[in-house]
Amino acid sequence: MTTAKQLATFRESAWFKLVWIVPTAIVLVFATGVAAQLFRSREAGLNFLTTYPGEAHLPEWAPVGFPAWLAWQHGINALLMVFVIKSGWQIRTTQRPALYFTRNNIGILRSKRAPKKISINLWLHIVTDTLWVLNGIVFYVLLFVTAQWTRIVPISWDVVPNALSAGIQYASLNWPTEDGWVNYNSLQLLTYFTIVFIVAPLSILTGLRMSPSWPQNATWLNKAFPIEVARAMHFPLMLAFAGFIVVHVALVLATGALRNLNHMYAASDATNWLGFWIFVASVVVMAGAWLALKPISLRLIASTMGKVTRN
Template sequence: MTQIVLDYPAWLRIDHWLNVLFLTLLLRSGIEILSTHPKLYWREDSKPGTEWARFTTKTMPTDKLYDTLDEEEDYSPLVALPGHKKLGWGRHWHFISVIGWVLVGLSYYILLFATGQWHRYWPHSWATFVEAGNDVLTYMTFNLPPLLPNEPLDAIQKLTYAGVIFLLAPFQILTGAAQSPAIEARFPWFVRLWGGRQSARSLHFLGLVAFLAFIAIHVSMVFFWGWGQLNASMIFGSVRNVTLGTVLSFVIIGAIVAIHVAATVWSLRRPVQVRRILGAVITRARLMLLRPLDSRQDYPERMISEEHRVNGKPPCSAQYKVMAVHNFVDWRLRVGGLVEKPVTLDLAALRALAEPQSQRVLHNCVQGWSSIGEWKGLPLAALADLVRPLPQARFVCFLTMQDTGRDEPSAEGEGQFYEVMDLELAYKPQTILAYEMNGKPLPIKHGAPLRLRVETQVGFKMAKWINQIEFIDDHRGIGYGLGGWREDNVHYDKDVEI
């Protein structure tokens, strides 16, 4: 067997094991996120039937209204974190792992170049590519190819590491960022670089598959080249104390597995605690990096989606049905709370308040699907200027006519649907109270007579069937106090720029 000469510095060994931890957390939480809409598209409208890949056996009805929550799959905790259709917790683990992985990656890149270790992984000659082809043929005969001169890797290993370090890892970060509503809203050109939001999601998934393939091949190569020697080098920095190195490597792997088990059990048993602790870090990073971004979307009319998926079922109360039959002439919007001038408006008065604002924008659902629509309505800032919030007002609460226990009994909770957002979002350029969609009165299934549009946020924040708006200083006394019905019951984040 070829003699292996390795000399891994301490920082590289530490980063290696941290990378294993965060990457595996990302993989499992990513599978959880995929489970909530287990279909992949290239087209921006996510039109049913146009998916290029699906990981579900469900068939949706064509003769009655269904919403996208009906498309969720229940993946096992053995593969998903935490599993069992827990998107809220999956998002928390995914984003905290992103933060950890990026920080580890930054330290890795800085030290890689500062210490000259990058030469080990960068192909300096085209001959390396030719030799890599020969190495593949050698591996296919179940033999080991020779190492490159004065290097610890063969040619195909060197190219593989270069691809993962310098291409695949940045690729995953960039395609992940392209799925952020705030980034998409502020920098539409960046998302178009990837072919659109759905293309970015599909490419991100393919990147996940590439990482899985790399892990499988990498572990196989460790066995082929010498499990004991390579593990010892990743523990001690060089090939020595092989037995102890092997034992310690299994201890570290066991600790990583234990962290996964603990994360799964913790999420399923103490979800509020998970949300509070992980959310404290995630929210701070999100507000610092993404909250300052304003939406600048203006999609061409030709890109408007033929079909806009439905999330959430309309109110089925007799009162709502009567209002709908009469085109909502009896509907009223009550606006109050911590304001100088509370008002009650009918639809005509609301329309007359200010010049309507139209915007053709991309709708980003928390489940992963998207569509492009044209929305027209009253800028929320104009309504705020009318009622004049008091200085102590910090949030806006949107109350709706939907009662989930009555209208959507399959939902994971009951009570009036509501959402809370920070007051500063009311003054964002494309935050409106929409009463028209694609040039027509707002359809019932999409929130008639009034819904919120705040284009730097994920779709579930855009409350539908609104009949009351309250300006408040604290949302902890509403519902379970977490900032919205979905936040209370399925533990989504209150602030969702991604």
């Protein structure tokens, strides 16, 4: 039985601040669905959906399908994002970290200033962020070298009304036809573009601004980009990633799970169980890594890069 003390503790926790999101989201989803149904019932709405079916045409030279490197990139990115978000949330909600880390001031890391002591959660966040950024650089290079960019970068203004059309179709529960192997619908395209080319770079920039390695003596740079601005932006950007992941996974499973998972994990357009089992294996790896990254294991890993203490 839940006690008054437990309820009081929950009210004081960071989770309680998010409780209002659930009823608000339910009301917004219901209202949007009703509005979409009313729009579709009118002649003007039907004409709009006929003119703009929800998908903008790609150029003839655009690639079809997903290469193997993209499947690997997707899997690695998913694994790293789990720990980027986990460590970021721990930084925000943990009042007294279990451990602290001070890096070794040697080699290319040597600086005139003494290394700053940081929480083990911040250390994990910096490490996973660094790996995530390196993976992202590889992704950007291959994306443009192979012309896969055409699938997630708008190249005509038709994408705007088609994205609106796709949104209306989703909201009215009469979803647009899916063929992600050939072309995303325009709402997907704009969403992926926003995450890859806006949210991700801003997350990196604001994270760098708050990091211990940011140059403190660069007066003009610090004035142009105050740390308060970075702090105000960084957490909402993390929420944007988390929201995208939830909706993304839900739609993958709801719009032809086997085929979609084959696209994402097996680089295949077949409708079989290969992609599903690779996805299950990746979830097992994520869960195992999540359980393994306890203070004792973090101490062992972090101690190879610096000094780990309890205070």
